[in-house]
Amino acid sequence: QDVEAITPQTLINIRPVVAAIKEFFGTSQLSQFMDQNNPLSGLTHKRRLSALGPGGLSRERAGLEVRDVHPSHYGRMCPIET
Template sequence: FMDQNNPLSEITHKRRISALGPGGLTRERAGFEVRDVHPTHYGRVCPMETPEGPNIGLINSLSVYAQTNEYGFLETPYRRVRDGVVTDEIHYLSAIEEGNYVIAQANTNLDDEGHFVDDLVTCRSKGESSLFSRDQVDYMDVSTQQVVSVGASLIPFLEHDDA
């Protein structure tokens, strides 16, 4: 039965994903590499919200903007960048598609027209973070909160929370 104690627990329950069950893993056979955070989880699976104990890393929550496509793959939204200008055009990319692009962080400095202020921009490409020329950027994160789940996004000053 669904957890209906409050709106937050209900939406968290609805956005929960599991690696267990028919065709999936068992708690006993799941190793550390399966339970660990992977670069393909970025914007799709929350790296923070998982239960403690034997289910750690096997039960997870979808990130705030994550959705599934028609094939069942998780996707996350990005703003399109054309000729160094960030547009309002939103594209949802799967982890496989994301590996083909250079993606800037959501907190990158932009001017009023959407141009990158700095010549070098901190970006991700093929799971690695590095500095790229602003002309090399293909996409930009939609929000700084797209990495975490709905519940984790409500924690004030999350980046300073050690609990």
């Protein structure tokens, strides 16, 4: 082929990439459906954090010191929603 006619679509098969993304967002413990009842519920859903799950802590290891609010978290996360 001519070098000028080569496009990213001819070099890369996008189907495996799309399948991996759909599989992650569809089956991962870290993904959740967005709460879209109203704009405020969507905002609180986006600010919700969790230290549990893959790569995080287990329920047995999550002590009280993990649940404390660090001073750098003020204004960035809601300790009640989290």
